[in-house]
Amino acid sequence: MSDLMNTLGQQSKRAAQQLSQLESAEKNDCLMQMAQDLENSSNTILAANQQDLSRAKENGIPNPMIDRLRLTGERIKEMAEGIRQVASLPDPIGVVEKMWRTEDQLMVGQQRVPLGVIGIIFESRPNVTTDAASLCFKSGNTVILRGGKEAFYSNQALVELMQQTLRHSQLDPAMIQFVNDTSHDVANEMMRLNEYLDVLIPRGGAGLIQRVKNSATVPVIETGTGNNHVYVDHAAQLDMAISIVANAKAQRPSVCNAIETLLVHEDIASEFLPMIEEALTPHQVALRADSRAMSYLKQADLATEADWATEFLDYILAIKVVASIDEAIEHINRFNSKHSEAIITDSYHNGQRFLKEVDAAAVYINASTRFTDGFKFGFGAEIGISTQKLHARGPMGLEHLTSTKYIIYGDGQIRE
Amino acid sequence: MSDLMNTLGQQSKRAAQQLSQLESAEKNDCLMQMAQDLENSSNTILAANQQDLSRAKENGIPNPMIDRLRLTGERIKEMAEGIRQVASLPDPIGVVEKMWRTEDQLMVGQQRVPLGVIGIIFESRPNVTTDAASLCFKSGNTVILRGGKEAFYSNQALVELMQQTLRHSQLDPAMIQFVNDTSHDVANEMMRLNEYLDVLIPRGGAGLIQRVKNSATVPVIETGTGNNHVYVDHAAQLDMAISIVANAKAQRPSVCNAIETLLVHEDIASEFLPMIEEALTPHQVALRADSRAMSYLKQADLATEADWATEFLDYILAIKVVASIDEAIEHINRFNSKHSEAIITDSYHNGQRFLKEVDAAAVYINASTRFTDGFKFGFGAEIGISTQKLHARGPMGLEHLTSTKYIIYGDGQIRE
Known part of the structure; x- marks a missing residue:
């Protein structure tokens, strides 16, 4: 020493x-x-x-x-x-x-x-x-x-x-x-x-x-690494989902409580994905989609396995279509950095399941992940956002x- | 790996x-x-x-x-x-x-x-x-x-x-x-x-x-290291002090919430030290005293600097006479392992000072350090006793x- x-x-x-x-x-x-x-x-x-x-x-x-x-x-x-x-x-x-x-x-x-x-x-x-x-x-x-x-x-x-x-x-x-x-x-x-x-x-x-x-x-x-997701459930209010996804991705992409991946239930993918693409266009967000999501989007690159694990901190959004809330939760628990995760849904049951089963410091129903913040939580200050459990x-x-x-x-x- | x-x-x-x-x-x-x-x-x-x-x-x-x-x-x-x-x-x-x-x-x-x-x-x-x-x-x-x-x-x-x-x-x-x-x-x-x-x-x-x-x-x-002290203040009830020191040292010396050093205020040293020596004799506790304490004891070895820092986990007690509660607190904060510390006193002011100024996981007024234990605290179980702050x-x-x-x-x- x-x-x-x-x-x-x-x-x-x-x-x-x-x-x-x-x-x-x-x-x-x-x-x-x-x-x-x-x-x-x-x-x-x-x-x-x-x-x-x-x-x-x-x-x-x-x-x-x-x-x-x-x-x-x-x-x-x-x-x-x-x-x-x-x-x-x-x-x-x-x-x-x-x-x-x-x-x-x-x-x-x-x-x-x-x-x-x-x-x-x-x-x-x-x-x-x-x-x-x-x-x-x-x-x-x-x-x-x-x-x-x-x-x-x-x-x-x-x-x-x-x-x-x-x-x-x-x-x-x-x-x-x-x-x-x-x-x-x-x-x-x-x-x-x-x-x-x-x-x-x-x-x-x-x-x-x-x-x-x-x-x-x-x-x-x-502190600080946030590979976060929004999962838009089949029972989501789509206008709410669009407002939240746009906010969580594009309001300030360089911060750790922004999202990197959007997961969309297959039942609403054909309706929702064109809407969200349109909503993100003014923000010039580049989309990296899996093959199913690609088919509903005008302009997107094919996502690689590495994209699911990447914190872009930029105007880039990975998109994946999932068959069920189970697949969404599994994907999140596999790739997330345990920071902030959100479900958009009107299903009481799915909301409760998401809260219980997703492993992260902050788990949201129907709100933007951007609220994970000492000031927004009412602590009056913030020294950082811990992504560990101890x-x-x-x-x-x-x-x-x-x-x-x-x-x-x-x-x-x-x-x- | x-x-x-x-x-x-x-x-x-x-x-x-x-x-x-x-x-x-x-x-x-x-x-x-x-x-x-x-x-x-x-x-x-x-x-x-x-x-x-x-x-x-x-x-x-x-x-x-x-x-x-x-x-x-x-x-x-x-x-x-x-x-x-x-x-x-x-x-x-x-x-x-x-x-x-x-x-x-x-x-x-x-x-x-x-x-x-x-x-x-x-x-x-x-x-x-x-x-x-x-x-x-x-x-x-x-x-x-x-x-x-x-x-x-x-x-x-x-x-x-x-x-x-x-x-x-x-x-x-x-x-x-x-x-x-x-x-x-x-x-x-x-x-x-x-x-x-x-x-x-x-x-x-x-x-x-x-x-x-x-x-x-x-x-x-x-978990677990306990270089603990009892400080017997000049305002202590001496019978209570004897019962607590004997318990904290000799009831089960091999455990981490037992004490290793006794600190005694100089005003009561001449009265208290012969009493505690007598109380510890049946337990065959070896005494390691500083020079002032030695003069009041029948049988003791001179304590070395290393003794203050040692967790004996045995029938050995280090003893030091201090001029004030300040000296006691200073000694404790210098040598303790931040586990359990006790003051024996009837002085309200000194008790409160000890609680505030001593740095340890558990700080006692008028009780044995042996209570630092998940069961005794009412937790119903214990995986260990943490001596860290995080x-x-x-x-x-x-x-x-x-x-x-x-x-x-x-x-x-x-x-x-």
Whole structure:
């Protein structure tokens, strides 16, 4: 282990003890100050961002990626507003979820406590820095942030600014830390920093998630890959189905809660498929259909086996005609990434079966998968969408960044 | 990856789909039948156990370990009773923990579902086989069991028996599987079987837990190490303190919820330490004291720095005199394994501080740490005691072997 990661780990762990004991008001005051300092220091941040942008252009980084990297006065305002919103959320720490009396007359309560030290490995968007840092801070966790090299200067400037606010608030600046080395070696060390990290959350593309999953011995929460489906049942209201499929595919195809494959019951395929093709045409969605679906479509390519397993994140939709809800559920459970799945149906029985039998973080009847989102679920925040089953599944808000401890009130009880 | 682990993984994953859809009554009937079949086949099990015992004696395995390995008619009855008790517990699967209406008028419910496939790596006691298998089965999870080589024949016979019951119940026998290879290589493969295993739970000594923690890329739930403390505050009722310390240390020192270190406030050390020495004498507890504590004790060795960090699991107690509750909390948070900690005090303020500031799965006021136990907490079962913060912390019952999924009832909602 390099000195860098060991030092960051030790400092974060020490700071976690102080942070876990802060009152909500202290945390909120500090967050409000961070937002203010961020707005006041726009110029510093924009200058650092300019360094990243210049380097990106030199390196021939594609334009959409440069756009994601670019900060503006407006975007910095939004980041500050994001921090203020986190400050306004209820503090999960200290809440006793339940309390009961045992047979031995002990009062046992389960109380929310911070996880401790959270590692975040993320890719280009610099707004993840302030988002993640404020959520970790509010939930009583120190954080070690390791961003991508493209946004290095922006991320570093943002963290330095937040550390300055911490210092001015008489708090340990190590509550929010930055890994100022973007090499793979250091990232790999972070994935094995079991002594100091309580959890590691990768935020980024499928490649990053896979790399972390294969290498990390620190507990990981996988986020984000969404190979999602809408199944249009024979008993669907077709107008509703069209509106939902168009929304789930084309409203914002680059996000993880968009869909990639449409499954259509054979009884309605001849009527529905031409309708959905027409509805998707204005969005220029390319269709990749199985042979049966092809016969009802004007313009489509033949889908390959690989298409069923691909998260396109683009204006591409795979389409398959199925003979039954059983075939739909089987296809979904085979190919999905356990993120978000929807059935469109007026059949009570089929809706209930779909909810019960489909394995995913979020399963919908008659709604767009695009609602899988911490804000839309009412959590007031989102650190990511977990696609694993351990600890947290689905959209993660502040509560999902906590653990619990049992607090037990006795009166001299001993065990016989 | 070897064929063995790949095949087991595939089979378990396929069986998990069937198991996740079983009704509670089907699961309970099958468990009751397993218990019956186990009792009816005592002789087969005892014969297999005899093979393990003979080999253990040949290999010069120490007697206490042979005792843990030994099955008797009585022990088999207890194992069967254990299975029946699991059958009688409420089924956690399908429970909707909460349900709410979002701003978009979606009804979102959080429903308990199985984790999927659970791997268990455990050491010598064969009763873990039926315990773990019945808990996993009841909570809708398939299980891959990899026991130690000492109990190989017993474990194998037990799993074969349970698989036979599954077959007779028209269920896939792959719901409960056994790794019939006790090599380290295969254990290491199991720790990296991310494609099929949803979680890995090691059950055994600190060495095993550490090995799994350092090697596994599959999500792990750490269980069991307990370097626990009782802090006797200056405001303690000394008779209560003696009864609790004696219970926590000497009632059963080999278990993870026993204590290893006693911390005593300096104001009461001269009165309390001779009393506790007298109380522990009948149990032949060896004392390892710091220099201040030594001066109040008749017979004690000087504690080394390493003693504070050691889980003795034996009739050994480390003792330290502290100047304040602050020093006690600091010592505990530095050396403990985050398992169970207790303060004995009549001071309301100190009790509350201890609960808030001590970092452990279970923190007690005025009770023995020996209550950290799924049965004593009222969960009706226990698969282990988690000492990590992710997913589950403290005693784990059936509910802790589950995940959740969001089920969402819509009415055509799309995202703007």
